[in-house]
Amino acid sequence: MKSHEIRSRFIEYFKRQGHLHLPSSPLVPEDDPTLLFTNAGMVQFKGVFTGEKERPAPRAVTSQKCLRVSGKHNDLEEVGRTARHHTFFEMLGNFSFGDYFKQEAIPFAWEWVTEELGLEPDRLWATVHHTDDEAARLWVELTEIPAERILRLGDKDNFWQMGETGPCGPCSEVHYDLRPDSERGGRLSAEEFEALGEADRFMEIWNLVFMQFERTSEGDRPLPEPSIDTGAGLERIAAILQGTRTNYHTDLFLPIIEAAEEIVGRAYSRKPEDWEEGLPFRVLADHARAVAFMLADGVFPSNEGRGYVLRRILRRAGRYAWLLGRREPTLDRLVGVASDLMSDVYPELSARREHLVRTTRSEEERFLSTIEAGMDRFEEVAPVGGRGTIPGEEAFKLYDTFGFPLDLTQLMAEERGYTIDTAGFDRALEAQRTQSRERSTTPGGAGPGSAGLTEEALRLARGTSAEAEQAFVGYEHLRVETPVLAFDRLDGARAFVLAENPFYVESGGQVSDSGWLRGDGWEVAVESVLRNERDQTVVVGELTRGEVAAAPERVTAVVAEHVRRDTERNHTATHLLHAALRAVLGEHVHQQGSLVAPDRLRFDFNHHGPLTPEERRTIERQVNEAIWENAPVEIRHRPYREALADGAMALFGEKYGDVVRTVRVPGVSLELCGGCHVRSTGQIGLFRIASETGVAAGIRRIEAVTGPRAYARLLETEGLLSDLAERLRTAPAELPRRLEALLEEKQTLEARLAEQRGADSALLVNGLVEAGEPLGDGGRLVVGDAALPPDADAGAFGDLLRERLGSGAAVVHLQIGDDREAILAVVTDDWIGRGIRAGDLVKTASRVTGSGGGGRPHLAQGGVGDSGRVGEALAAAARQAREAAAAGSTG
Ligand code: ATP
Ligand code: MG
Numbered sequence: 001m002k003s004h005e006i007r008s009r010f011i012e013y014f015k016r017q018g019h020l021h022l023p024s025s026p027l028v029p030e031d032d033p034t035l036l037f038t039n040a041g042m043v044q045f046k047g048v049f050t051g052e053k054e055r056p057a058p059r060a061v062t063s064q065k066c067l068r069v070s071g072k073h074n075d076l077e078e079v080g081r082t083a084r085h086h087t088f089f090e091m092l093g094n095f096s097f098g099d100y101f102k103q104e105a106i107p108f109a110w111e112w113v114t115e116e117l118g119l120e121p122d123r124l125w126a127t128v129h130h131t132d133d134e135a136a137r138l139w140v141e142l143t144e145i146p147a148e149r150i151l152r153l154g155d156k157d158n159f160w161q162m163g164e165t166g167p168c169g170p171c172s173e174v175h176y177d178l179r180p181d182s183e184r185g186g187r188l189s190a191e192e193f194e195a196l197g198e199a200d201r202f203m204e205i206w207n208l209v210f211m212q213f214e215r216t217s218e219g220d221r222p223l224p225e226p227s228i229d230t231g232a233g234l235e236r237i238a239a240i241l242q243g244t245r246t247n248y249h250t251d252l253f254l255p256i257i258e259a260a261e262e263i264v265g266r267a268y269s270r271k272p273e274d275w276e277e278g279l280p281f282r283v284l285a286d287h288a289r290a291v292a293f294m295l296a297d298g299v300f301p302s303n304e305g306r307g308y309v310l311r312r313i314l315r316r317a318g319r320y321a322w323l324l325g326r327r328e329p330t331l332d333r334l335v336g337v338a339s340d341l342m343s344d345v346y347p348e349l350s351a352r353r354e355h356l357v358r359t360t361r362s363e364e365e366r367f368l369s370t371i372e373a374g375m376d377r378f379e380e381v382a383p384v385g386g387r388g389t390i391p392g393e394e395a396f397k398l399y400d401t402f403g404f405p406l407d408l409t410q411l412m413a414e415e416r417g418y419t420i421d422t423a424g425f426d427r428a429l430e431a432q433r434t435q436s437r438e439r440s441t442t443p444g445g446a447g448p449g450s451a452g453l454t455e456e457a458l459r460l461a462r463g464t465s466a467e468a469e470q471a472f473v474g475y476e477h478l479r480v481e482t483p484v485l486a487f488d489r490l491d492g493a494r495a496f497v498l499a500e501n502p503f504y505v506e507s508g509g510q511v512s513d514s515g516w517l518r519g520d521g522w523e524v525a526v527e528s529v530l531r532n533e534r535d536q537t538v539v540v541g542e543l544t545r546g547e548v549a550a551a552p553e554r555v556t557a558v559v560a561e562h563v564r565r566d567t568e569r570n571h572t573a574t575h576l577l578h579a580a581l582r583a584v585l586g587e588h589v590h591q592q593g594s595l596v597a598p599d600r601l602r603f604d605f606n607h608h609g610p611l612t613p614e615e616r617r618t619i620e621r622q623v624n625e626a627i628w629e630n631a632p633v634e635i636r637h638r639p640y641r642e643a644l645a646d647g648a649m650a651l652f653g654e655k656y657g658d659v660v661r662t663v664r665v666p667g668v669s670l671e672l673c674g675g676c677h678v679r680s681t682g683q684i685g686l687f688r689i690a691s692e693t694g695v696a697a698g699i700r701r702i703e704a705v706t707g708p709r710a711y712a713r714l715l716e717t718e719g720l721l722s723d724l725a726e727r728l729r730t731a732p733a734e735l736p737r738r739l740e741a742l743l744e745e746k747q748t749l750e751a752r753l754a755e756q757r758g759a760d761s762a763l764l765v766n767g768l769v770e771a772g773e774p775l776g777d778g779g780r781l782v783v784g785d786a787a788l789p790p791d792a793d794a795g796a797f798g799d800l801l802r803e804r805l806g807s808g809a810a811v812v813h814l815q816i817g818d819d820r821e822a823i824l825a826v827v828t829d830d831w832i833g834r835g836i837r838a839g840d841l842v843k844t845a846s847r848v849t850g851s852g853g854g855g856r857p858h859l860a861q862g863g864v865g866d867s868g869r870v871g872e873a874l875a876a877a878a879r880q881a882r883e884a885a886a887a888g889s890t891g
Helices: 003-016 041-050 100-115 133-142 190-198 235-243 254-264 276-296 303-325 330-340 353-381 394-404 406-414 422-441 453-464 561-585 614-626 640-645 707-727 731-771 793-806 836-847 867-890
Strands: 061-065 089-095 123-127 150-153 159-161 166-177 201-214 219-233 388-390 417-418 479-490 495-497 515-518 520-533 537-545 554-559 591-598 603-605 634-639 659-665 669-672 687-696 698-705 773-775 781-788 810-816 820-827 851-856 857-861
Touching: 003 061, 003 089, 003 100, 003 166, 003 235, 041 061, 041 166, 041 201, 041 219, 061 100, 061 276, 089 100, 089 235, 089 276, 100 133, 100 166, 123 133, 123 394, 133 150, 133 166, 133 634, 133 867, 150 190, 150 219, 159 201, 166 219, 190 201, 201 235, 219 235, 235 254, 254 276, 254 330, 276 303, 276 330, 303 330, 303 406, 353 394, 353 773, 388 394, 388 820, 394 422, 406 417, 406 422, 453 479, 453 495, 453 520, 453 537, 495 520, 495 554, 495 820, 515 537, 554 561, 561 591, 561 603, 561 614, 561 687, 561 707, 561 867, 614 687, 634 640, 640 659, 687 707, 698 707, 707 731, 731 781, 731 793, 731 810, 781 793, 781 867, 793 810, 793 820, 810 836, 810 867, 820 836, 820 851, 820 867, 836 851, 836 857, 836 867
Parallel strands: 123 150, 388 417, 781 810
Antiparallel strands: 061 089, 089 219, 123 166, 159 166, 166 201, 201 219, 479 495, 479 554, 495 537, 515 520, 515 554, 520 537, 591 603, 603 698, 634 659, 659 669, 687 698, 773 781, 810 820, 820 857, 851 857
């Protein structure tokens, strides 16, 4: 039975049992940053089970795209090694949302596998949770499985949970006995049964989960209504029905493996004894599917979160292809094959086929170029024939400098009998992260005063802290009178912790505020705003007036308002830009980094290539349209879950509290953000993209300006245009026509000049040749001077001279422009035949002037050292020519 048929039979069967057929949800869970990838059919129904969401129907059936490469369910290491594990696979599932329970779920499963699929009843086994007497009883009562083929197992196998938190419950699995008849019969202990499963002699095909609890950080609580969640692996069922014993030899994988055989130029053997050897092929086939589906669902390779998982899979595949001897992209074609194979059922693959293949190829190309470089390093670290532990530092260097993910290094190390100090690797990684965090919080000195704070002063300032609570009041107030909680003098600098602090401290890409602190007769210009150990904001600056020696009780704190307003414009504009990029380029666009400063904004995002001029214009226009709408910017504090449910964009890997701050521009954008924003979009005034460039593979960067800066740029451009127009004595609007006319005029003049030059040269050459001394049978020896224009081509002049000469030789002193001199010699072919060479003549002449030169027999050039000896030099060359001519004609 073809896998297509298995899938549709499942859906049809459960539709007949009153289930609503729902589509697979994407691999990226829609509103759940606790989970990187959908790893089971129930993920899209998580909120339904917990009672947060309305149920779509009492019963549902799906064929769900799943990925198990991270977190609680990670099968990456099993891929290609066991007969039945993949990263990407399809899970067939039937669900009951408080409708039916064990009593129905068990007979449904039984009927489908025995009657619909026709599996042999006496090869079927069931497992139940060791506490679940009810399920054990129901299997015996409602199916043909006898009590001795029902095993009671512990939490590891028979208690299901999606992740650390979420719905969960005891479960019951259906297993298929793959052993030959001779080995079957009799009872099995739980241990024996598990060992046979590990050895691929039993295949777990279906898991029925009796959803009863929600696991939270505080413990389990019962779900509002017990429910059913089941999952059956399509690939495993196909393996049984197609008699292949392994999923990899079914119609879902073989076409990809066959394509790999062709690309690699090696055969894959399906014989059990060749299983080990075939590993790279199976990994490639598996990873091609995973990569195709991940890319189609909007994951983009990067160094973080989901993108990093994708990059690791891509590189892992690249590594296996490399092991098979490939030195060029391989997976790109397999991704194409995988996508063609599956696009009937998952049309998102064909819709973005071009994107899938292209992104895979560019990632592979990048990987191949780094792997070559990294291999040398790896050879040094882990030479063949050696063994031992690779230090964590070295593994980290391979990761950091050559882009080898740890698992790749591990894989290669394992092959050579080495192990890796992974704890050391983690330490090196953490050290690097801390360092870059520190670097990014080092102040840029954006204050209005001189940025004269020493590193030492800043370090000390970070130690200024107070017991009491500090409040940030800078969203509403830019000028406050506030008590001082702590104060320090550090060389020339003064540091303050204010009770009511209006200064924003750099975070979320937005730079710190600048401004002033004032007291009785003194003023400090704020140069730096830092965060101390207690997470309080410390304001540091230098005295610009008076003296403040001891801690003042109160100060007036003033944020530089115009600077802050510019920053706010850029921050809100960043949100509008993010939304416009997603609208124009696609939902795969995610923020990869951002800087919000008063004078500009910078936004990094993932996209495969440069924007077209059209895309760039559209994006800029959309942002400006949102500005002209003058929509109010709505800021709210609300529960995290609620914000996500509303579609707020959160950064993966960022930590958010239970209550978050959301910034909404109605109808345009909704983001979790702690930054400062304009009250309504109209305040941004104007938005202009200044540049769009690439910063890394697949990462683009836009720099843009808003408000006064955008206006200043317009004035600048306009000023430039009117200057130009003035110099060309025309109006700015006439510039294109004027320029066109000028270019045409230039062309005409150039042509005329060239003509004139040609005529001049011809005249010169004629003069020289005519003045030449007849020598031998109609030949001539020309010796003379010629002055050429500064940009003249001496070689072309030589050619012309040679042509006019017909037969003979010439040695000419050239004055090119005012400050270039040269000796040029030419010899016609017949004279070359008589042993006279231009190169020799030039060498003789140049040498007399104290310089050198040479060239080919027919044309040569040389330098002039002492100009006073040019006459002598030409005479020497002429003599040489005469002698050679005489010798040649007599000899
Ligand atoms: P196993 O013990 O074989 O890894 P599991 O207990 O992790 O399986 P479940 O989490 O119960 O599996 O998932 C339900 C069904 O999904 C399994 O019965 C199996 O048919 C299928 N399945 C699970 N993991 C994979 C995988 N990595 N590749 C292919 N199919 C899988
Ligand atoms: Mg598993």
